[in-house]
Amino acid sequence: MSGMMNLVGSSDQENDGWRKGPWTPQEDQLLTEYVKLHGEGRWSSVSKCSGLKRKGKSCRLRWLNYLRPGLRRGHMTPEEENIIVELHAFWGNKWSTIARYLPGRTDNEIKNYWRTHIKKEKKSSKNQEKRRIPLEKKRDQEVITNSVPQESHVVIDEPPLLMKQKSSLTRLLSMDFQYYNNFPPVLMPQENIAENSWSDSTCSSIFAMEGLWDGLWNVDE
DNA sequence: AAGCCATGCAACCGCCGGTCA
DNA sequence: ATGACCGGCGGTTGCATGGCT
Numbered sequence: 001m002s003g004m005m006n007l008v009g010s011s012d013q014e015n016d017g018w019r020k021g022p023w024t025p026q027e028d029q030l031l032t033e034y035v036k037l038h039g040e041g042r043w044s045s046v047s048k049c050s051g052l053k054r055k056g057k058s059c060r061l062r063w064l065n066y067l068r069p070g071l072r073r074g075h076m077t078p079e080e081e082n083i084i085v086e087l088h089a090f091w092g093n094k095w096s097t098i099a100r101y102l103p104g105r106t107d108n109e110i111k112n113y114w115r116t117h118i119k120k121e122k123k124s125s126k127n128q129e130k131r132r133i134p135l136e137k138k139r140d141q142e143v144i145t146n147s148v149p150q151e152s153h154v155v156i157d158e159p160p161l162l163m164k165q166k167s168s169l170t171r172l173l174s175m176d177f178q179y180y181n182n183f184p185p186v187l188m189p190q191e192n193i194a195e196n197s198w199s200d201s202t203c204s205s206i207f208a209m210e211g212l213w214d215g216l217w218n219v220d221e
Numbered sequence: 222a223a224g225c226c227a228t229g230c231a232a233c234c235g236c237c238g239g240t241c242a
Numbered sequence: 243a244t245g246a247c248c249g250g251c252g253g254t255t256g257c258a259t260g261g262c263t
Contacts, residue, residue, distance in 0.1 A: 022231075022257085044248065060249070061232065096251060107251075108231080116229055 019053040023062055027052060031059055032067055065106045072104030076113055084110055085118060 019027075034050040040063065043056030052059065065071075076084070080102055087098040095107035095114075102110065 020233075041249085056248075057234090057250095058232075064250095065231075093252065111252075112230055 017053060018055050018058075020058070023054075023066075027054065028062070028067055031063060034059075035063060035067075061108075065108045070104055071106065076105075076117075080105065081113075081118065084114060088114060088118075 023031075030050045030052050031046065031054075034046055034052070038045075038049065043060040046052055046056055046059040047054060054062075083101060084098060087101055091097050093111075095111040099105055099107040099110050
């Protein structure tokens with residue numbers, strides 16, 4: 001903690017010749033020009049080529065979280081919040097993975113949002129949740145029963161946690177979440193789940209969401 | 222008006238995995 | 243095979259700001 005104190009503060013703060021703390025508009029401009037010329041990556045050479053006295057990591061973070069084109073700034077929409085809640089229920093704190101489903105949002109932003117907004121809400125509505133859970137469980141059970149045919153390759157001795165995860169994603173794909181108009185085709189939630197633990201129908205459900213995502217981003221902020 | 226407190230967010234750190242010489 | 247380097251990721255910190263007393 002005390003270590004952090006001497007890092008941030010004055011924007012002129014330096015450490016071994018490296019600048020730390022808030023970025024100035026001039027630094028932003030230098031970084032932007034560097035990326036325009038050299039593209040993303042090779043962050044370690046930014047300081048050499050651009051004259052920035054920032055470490056590569058710092059440059060990368062600044063670019064990805066703030067300067068990169070196409071970033072969506074401002075409040076999360078209720079739709080985005082719901083997506084975050086559902087994906088977090090599935091992946092946990094895999095912020096970068098979750099961010100891939102929210103174009104224009106960064107993992108840092110989502111992480112911050114989760115900690116400040118959603119976690120707080122969950123805490124405050126804990127009592128309400130307790131009463132809601134039995135209903136959710138029942139609905140989840142119904143969705144699983146309906147969407148995963150008996151003859152598919154479902155792992156039989158599935159651990160309870162996995163069942164919970166599958167339930168969450170299945171619900172995400174269900175019509176409860178009509179704003180999932182276009183499920184990004186890039187990523188499949190295979191990281192936590194054995195390849196053959198998903199039924200063919202579930203996988204095709206996911207890919208069936210392709211081509212509809214645009215609708216979400218037209219939602220007014 | 223001033224002080225305190227809670228909240229939001231930008232930015233840093235350490236760890237880890239991938240790549241390459 | 244291995245060590246150095248780099249980038250990605252999640253966790254954490256502290257500043258800025260706004261609301262409350």
